[in-house]
Amino acid sequence: MSEEPQWLSAAEQQAWRSFIRMRDKLTGRLTRELQAESGLSAADYAVLVELTDVPEGRLPVLALAKAVEWEKSRMSHHVDRMAKRGLTVREEHSEDRRVAFVAITPAGREAIKSAAPRHVQAVRRLAIAPLTPAELAMLGQISDRILEHLE
Secondary structure, three states, X not given: OOOOOOOOOHHHHHHHHHHHHHHHHHHHHHHHHHHHXXXXXXXXXXXXXXXXXXXXXXXXXXXXXXXXXOOHHHHHHXXXXXXXXXXXXXXXXXXXXXXXXXXXXXXXXHHHHHHHHHHHHHHHHHHHOOOOHHHHHHHHHHHHXXXXXXX
């Protein structure tokens, strides 16, 4: 027998729905602008960011999938598509053939180097500029708290 769910109060529902609408609208706008200006999808950009955040420019497929919250199969398929465009390469582990790495290519580095400034401008214009410094700090605190809870 299942318990009756604890429904959201009117205030909780309003906050949750506002958050979801804001997230979807912001993600959609950023994704469209990124694609139009750089030819990169949001998924491409997420992968390239993770790879450029590590000095060697390569990560195990599973670590990369975890970093962007994807299933291994989705990551494998997406990396294969990116490899066909020359943005990434798949490398095998020298000692353990079960471990595969994804590495950024020079073309991938150039793509993110070109896309990042415009993407950051869009983030600033759409999400940072409308907030006061105190609101921005609160947004960071709220986000960190939820992320800690999810971990």
